[in-house]
Amino acid sequence: MSNMNIGRVHGLVLALSLAISACGGSSDSEHTFSLSANQAPSISLNGDASVQITVGSSYSDPGASAADGEDGDLSGSIRVDSTLDSDRAGSYRITYTVTDSAGASVSVTRTVEVVADSESPPIVTDPGDPEGPVVTDPGDPEVRVITHPGAPLTLSDLETLKAYVDQGKQPWKSGFDLLAGDGKARLTYNMQGPREKVSRAPHENLWPWRNDMVAIWNLSRMWYFTQDDRYAMKAREILLTWATTQTEFSGRESMLDLGDYAYMFVGGAEILRGTWPGWTEADTATVKKYFNDVLIPASAPYGEIQYGAANKGALSLVSLGLMAIYNDDIELLNKVVYQVRTLAHIGLRSSNDIGMLGDYLRDQGHAHGQLRALVMLAEALWKQGIDVYSDFDNRLLAAGEYYARVNELVPTEALPFGTTDAYYLADYTNRGWRAAGGGNLPLNQIYGAYVLRKGLQAPFIAQRRLWMPVDGNSFMFLKDTDTSKAAPGPELPIPSTTSITSGFSGIDLGGATPAGKATYHAGLGVWIVEGAGTGTWSTNDSSYFAYKAITGDSAIVAKVESVEYTHQSAQAGVMMRTSLETGAPRALMTVSATGGRAQQNMPKLQVYGGTNYGNKSFEVASSTASYWLKLERIGNVITGYVSPDGTNWAATDVGRINAPVPDTIYVGLVVSSLNNGTLNSSTFSNVEITGGDGDALIVTPAAPAALLASPGNGAVPLRWQASFGATGYTVNRSTSSGGPYTTVASGVKDRSYTDTSVTNGTTYYYTVTASNSAGTSDSSPEDSATPVRSLVNVAAGGTANDSADEPTNASRAFDKNSRTDWFYSGVSGWLQYDLGHTEVVQRYALTSSRHQDARDPKEWQFQGSNDGSTWTTLDTQSNQVFAERFEVKTYTVASPASYRYYRLNITANNGDSASTALGEFGLFASKPQ
Structure with missing residues (x-):
């Protein structure tokens, strides 16, 4: 049945959206059936029958669709049985079974092959949180009164959405229609749980929990949109049944599911609590207890600060943050705000100036997962009056633009x-990723946060929004206006550094001999450190250490210029330690004499993943024994970083100092010859430390390593x-690649600038130089952009029709939602729009449908008319091919004129013998800005 297509008029459209993901994404699939009375139930897979994934990766199952001639849509009654364990290689089966009211059952099965991969997930244990964990005080509470509903939608958001749906405003109405068609949004949905125990990795009762959490979200929304109490009652029943039954959420990856589904189960609970009169204070107390006792502990199962990298930790934070809002837990919420702003391996600081997040070079799926989690948390915080969107020069805007740019296949540094x-070290990822609706949830939220609220531009997000489908979830986060306000958080306690030319003390640790020393050479601006010892790796602690004792938060930065070859593993780098006793808890970042690799080591610190994460050697972007290293202490957390340039810092090691946490630690430079009895002489430049003297030689900065220009x-x-x-930057521009350039801005203090002295349609080429009192750098790499005037899609408020006289079908091409489509029986025919008034359309755009590419239009005339009878051909196209589903092709009208009616007269498709399909047909005209 999955390949049958009888047509829209006599068919029954079935859709199942499971919205299942470990690190981001959802999967929707639609199949069309023609059903006659009294036939047995039909069930078909959404997506492929055989799938291959790697060990440890997430699997987003598209599910199945089912229907019966007597019972109608049975998708919500499908029972799912799965043996899948994505953490172990093997062949697994997912079986979908449906039974009709007469007792007849049918099943289909999907095979999932889990194949071995070099990366395996950590198996981590934690002896428990430190006694009286020391986390730097985030200052006065950022939140004093929590708004409900507000995680992540406010009552104002919901009121606007309902008004748009009631008015039939697109694309909100089509998004709602997709929600209403989901089996888990219906009163016939059969609860899959509850279970006392749920686990992920290993998986146990995970699918019943996932399905029911989606149902809570869907049914609560259906209550609000329809005001039918039955939806709220069913959502409440599912939520409270789980809340009073489940006592455990375990497994190595519990936080991943909780982070993925937090906006659903918390969002649904917030809607019920904040809008349904039948909800009681006792219900609120029951859900708070469920969150507090079961789900919040499972969101951070390894203890204080023990978060997995990038997307994993971000998912922990969004789960904790949204549940803290529901629970009115101001202490936990302030802690989450503090951590998302300070923890450099998972939060906003897991990024660089051009907008790359920590997982961006892993693969685009995990990149999306990290972005989605951070943005969902930022949005929920905004609703509580906290603006983290503005942190780090609008870093989430940069992250969204970089993600959109890369996946729009624009060449990107x-x-x-x-x-x-x-x-x-390089981008070998699957650029052009289009799963998860192209990233429609986070990118729509970013657009609302920065373009609508702050008046900034997001050109690549805007470009991606032209085709991104609107589904039954993403329409909830679409906005066309937003005047809400929030305040930035307090100043962050990130320790600063200044250069140091004197004041280091020295000690030979672990029997290192002969005695080492550290000498500053003012004329060269370098430290030369000599040290012996047997090494600093793992439990070894034998080296020379040049240090300062620093109380409170601190950091040290240094570039290792060279490491003398006294042994292939001779080391030089930076170190922090809790005492000067041999074997004390410590953190080191070093490079070795053979070059090309860095080492990190955190003996006796609590590290997520244990020694496999805390102590390792890895390749860096240097063939010599030279790289930038950094250590930073904030509270009881020490973070180790590496960088190719001293600003693009990647947090590769994070450890927690267990109690008792000293106020004062020892911070400095370390050298070990690994040939005790022989001194190793290593050279450091650009050494900076908290509380330094600032007297070092100032040198001309290097050129900025990357520049990105966007077509606003x-x-x-x-x-x-x-x-x-650098203390300032100069922006240079040319209309020719390679110059000559003229200066358009100087003395820029930030790492961003918007050039508004441009003409739309002209291509500009840019470079940036950095400067300080010593001089000006060479130019950055060049990037170009062609600003364009935004035209408005005027195909709204009018009337659609087609050559089969099916206006409802035709209207799907004009609902601003590529997820719905005009599906036409025939290989040629016309599709038209009556604006109801005249417009000068300068461009038109076609978006390919989600159907087979053979159904895409291939040849057509674009026509205009003022009476609907006499047509003027404005553009003709032939041999057109859409390479992607939901691909937008834009065509310029050579001689635009004023018309009321516009028509696409299709004369051929791309080979299908029966049908033609189109996702969207846009008509773009110039409007006042």
């Missing part, structure tokens, strides 16, 4: 970057990677 999972409307937004030691 990638810098070495990474996480505590891995350090990546009457503007070109620019972002670049900072240069170490």
Whole structure:
């Protein structure tokens, strides 16, 4: 049945959206059936019958669709049985079974092959949180009164959405229609749980929990949109049944599911609590207890600060943050705000100036997972009056633009970057990723946050929004206006550094001999450190250490210029330690004499993943024994970083100091010859430390490593990677690649600038230089952009029709939602729109449907008319091919004129013998800005 297509008029459209994901994404699939009375139930797979994934990766199952001639849609009654364990290689089966009211059952099965991969998930244990964990005080509470509903939607959001749906405003109405068609949004949905225990990795009762959490979200929304109490009653029943039954959510990856589904189960609970009169204070107390006792502990199962890298930790934070809001837990919420703003391996600081997040060079699916989690949390915080969107020069805007740009296949500079999972030297990812609706949830939220609220431009997100489908979830986060306000958080306690030329003390640790020393050479601006010892790796602690004792938060930065070859593993780098006793808890970041690799080591610190994460060697972007290293202490957390340039810092090691946590620790430079009895002489430049003297030689900064230009409307937004030691930047522009350039801005203090002195339609080429009192750098790499005037899609408020005289079908091409489509029986025919008034259409755009590419239009005439009878051909196209589903092709009208009616007269499709399909037909005209 999955390949049968009888047509829209006499068919029954069935859709099942499971919205299942470990690190982001959902999968919707639609099949069309023609059903006659009294036939047995039919069931078919959504998606492929055989799937292959790697060990440890997430699997988003598209599910199945079912129907019966007597009972109608049975998709919500499908029972799912799965043996899948994505953490173990093997062949697994997912079986979908449906039974009709007469007792007849049918099943289909999907095979999932889990194949071995070099990366395996950590098996982590934690002896428990430190006694009286020391986390730097985030200051006065950022939240004093929590708004309900507000995680992640407010009452104002819901009121606007309902008004748009009631008015039939697109694409909100088509998004709602997709929600209403989901089996888990219906009163006939059969609860899959509850279970006392749920586990992920290993999986146990995971699918019943997932399905019911989606149902809570869907049914609560259906209550609000329809005001039918039955939906709220069913959502309440499912939520409270789980809340009073489940006592455990375990497994190595519990936080991943909780983070993925938090906006659903918390969002549904918030809607019920904040809008349904039948909800009681006792219900609220029951759900709070469920969150507090079961789900919040499972969101951070390894203890204080023990978060997995990048997307994993971000998912922990969004889960904790949304549940803290529901639970009115101001202490937990302030802690989440503090951590998302300070933890450099999972939060907003897991990024660089051009917008790369920690997982961006891993693969685009995990990149989306990290972005979605951070943005969903930022949105929920905004609703509580906290603006983290503005942090780090609008970093989430940069992250969204970088993600959209890469996946729109625009050539984009990638810098070495990474996480505590891995350090990546280049981009070998699956650019052009279109799963999860193209990233429609986070990108729509970013657009609302920055374009609508803050008046900034997001050109690549806007470009992607032209085709991104609107589904039964994403329409909830679509906005066309937003005047809400929030305030930035308090100043962050990130320790600063200044250069140091004197004041280091020295000690030979672990029997290192002969005695070492550290000498500053003012003329060269370098430290030369000599040390012996047997090594600093693992439990070894034998080296020379040049240090300062620093109380409170602190950091040290250094570039290792060279390491003398006294042994192939001789080491030089930076170290922090809790005492000067041999074997004390400590953190080190070093490079070795053979070059090309860095080492990190955190003996006796509590590290997520244990020694496999805390102590490892990895490749860096240097063939010599030279790289930038950094250590940072904030509270009881020490973070180790590497960088190719001194500004693009990737947090690759994070450890927690267990109690008792000293106020004062020892911070400095370390050298070990690994040939005790022989001194190793290593050279460090650009050494900076908290509380330094600032007397070092100032040198001209290096050129910014990357520059990205974006094609705005009457503007070109620019972002670049900072240069170490720079105090200002100059933006240079040319209309020819390679110059000559003229200066358009100087003395820029930030790492971004928007050039508004441009003309739409002209291509501009940019470079940036960095400067300080010593001089000006060479130019950054060049990037270009062509600003364009934004035209408005005027195909709204009118009437659609087609050559089969099916206006409802035709209207799906004009609902601003590529997820729905005009599905036409025939290989040629016309599709038209009556605006109800005249417009001068300058461009038109066609978006391919989700159907087979053979159904795409291939040849057509674009026509205009003022009476609907006499047509003027404005454009003719032939041999058109859409390479992607939901691909947008835009065509310029050579001689635009004023018409009321516009028509696409299709004369051939791309080979299907029966049908033609089109996702969207846009008519674009110039309107006042």
